[in-house]
Amino acid sequence: MLDALRTIEEEFRAAIDEAGADPERVEAVRVRFLGRKSPLTALMKQLGKLSAEERPAAGQAINQLKKSIQQSIEEAVEKAAAGALEQELQDSSVDVTLPPRSPWRGSQHPVHATRRELERIFRDLGYTIETGPEVEDDFHNFQALNLPPEHPARDAQDTFYLEGDRLLRTHTSPVQIRTMESRRPPIRMVCPGRVYRRDHDATHLPMFHQLEALVVDKGISMAHLKGTMDRVWKTFYGEQVKTRLRPAYFPFVEPGAEYDISCQVCGGEGCRVCKQTGWIELGGAGMVHPAVFEAVGIDPDVYSGWAFGLGIDRIAMMRHGIDDLRLLVENDVRFLSQFPT
Numbered sequence: 001m002l003d004a005l006r007t008i009e010e011e012f013r014a015a016i017d018e019a020g021a022d023p024e025r026v027e028a029v030r031v032r033f034l035g036r037k038s039p040l041t042a043l044m045k046q047l048g049k050l051s052a053e054e055r056p057a058a059g060q061a062i063n064q065l066k067k068s069i070q071q072s073i074e075e076a077v078e079k080a081a082a083g084a085l086e087q088e089l090q091d092s093s094v095d096v097t098l099p100p101r102s103p104w105r106g107s108q109h110p111v112h113a114t115r116r117e118l119e120r121i122f123r124d125l126g127y128t129i130e131t132g133p134e135v136e137d138d139f140h141n142f143q144a145l146n147l148p149p150e151h152p153a154r155d156a157q158d159t160f161y162l163e164g165d166r167l168l169r170t171h172t173s174p175v176q177i178r179t180m181e182s183r184r185p186p187i188r189m190v191c192p193g194r195v196y197r198r199d200h201d202a203t204h205l206p207m208f209h210q211l212e213a214l215v216v217d218k219g220i221s222m223a224h225l226k227g228t229m230d231r232v233w234k235t236f237y238g239e240q241v242k243t244r245l246r247p248a249y250f251p252f253v254e255p256g257a258e259y260d261i262s263c264q265v266c267g268g269e270g271c272r273v274c275k276q277t278g279w280i281e282l283g284g285a286g287m288v289h290p291a292v293f294e295a296v297g298i299d300p301d302v303y304s305g306w307a308f309g310l311g312i313d314r315i316a317m318m319r320h321g322i323d324d325l326r327l328l329v330e331n332d333v334r335f336l337s338q339f340p341t
């Protein structure tokens with residue numbers, strides 16, 4: 001019996017050494033020496049044939065060898081698992097020292113980014129940012145701005161009319177009216193937002209973005225308007241920018257003006273963009289008409305104010321050298337991704 005056990009142990013040592021760190025071969029060795037058909041199981045069955053004196057020692061010897069084999073196999077299984085991991089890391093083509101791929105990031109639309117920057121400049125100057133409805137009534141869009149029903153200047157606005165006296169606002173000026181209705185001077189505000197007009201061609205869209213600034217207080221003059229414009233455009237484009245006012249007529253201001261800035265493409269020398277004049281027209285401006293103050297219940301004998309407006313789309317296009325208006329509304333990612341935030 002002891003000879004048989006010694007033979008089994010020798011065979012097992014040889015087999016487990018040969019199996020090495022190969023998990024499948026270790027498993028085969030386990031089945032061969034601990035399975036139901038193993039030589040140890042066969043010896044156990046023969047215990048009954050031994051005498052009562054021999055039986056306990058033989059049983060103990062078998063169990064000892066069984067435990068020894070179990071332990072060796074557990075060790076071999078652990079070794080095999082560690083070896084497999086090592087092998088996998090060596091075979092793998094992943095270089096864990098490479099920096100990670102950065103996630104895809106969106107960007108702000110150039111019109112939105114321009115609007116945000118203008119808002120920031122005005123906010124730094126102490127202005128509030130005001131918004132209002134895009135579906136307006138006739139009073140806020142026209143009448144309160146000194147444009148009574150038969151006024152010829154209404155024709156210039158190409159309005160989208162809705163049911164009743166509703167319409168799509170043609171400018172952001174109704175937000176000025178609503179702010180003056182609800183607040184008393186001093187008022188320093190800007191109102192950015194979408195506006196709508198029926199004229200659209202190569203250089204106009206039926207929907208575009210305006211920003212208007214309004215200041216109302218005692219003793220406000222045209223000089224404050226000019227000074228504020230200078231500051232805003234110098235902050236936006238740089239200290240080299242010059243601004244100028246030209247007399248013009250708008251029903252809601254008196255006196256009224258159009259204003260220009262020196263061409264940022266040629267620096268004022270004259271080029272194709274500025275049609276050789278050295279100046280680019282940006283929008284309308286002027287001192288708030290007394291009739292507008294009366295419409296919102298502010299005494300024009302006590303208070304005065306100025307306002308000016310601009311087209312955000314136009315400024316975004318000039319800033320980035322965009323020459324086709326349609327690019328702004330096509331939402332082509334190839335175009336938009338050129339303006340990283």
Ligand SMILES: [Zn+2]
Binds near residue numbers: 263271272276278
């Ligand atoms: Zn120019």
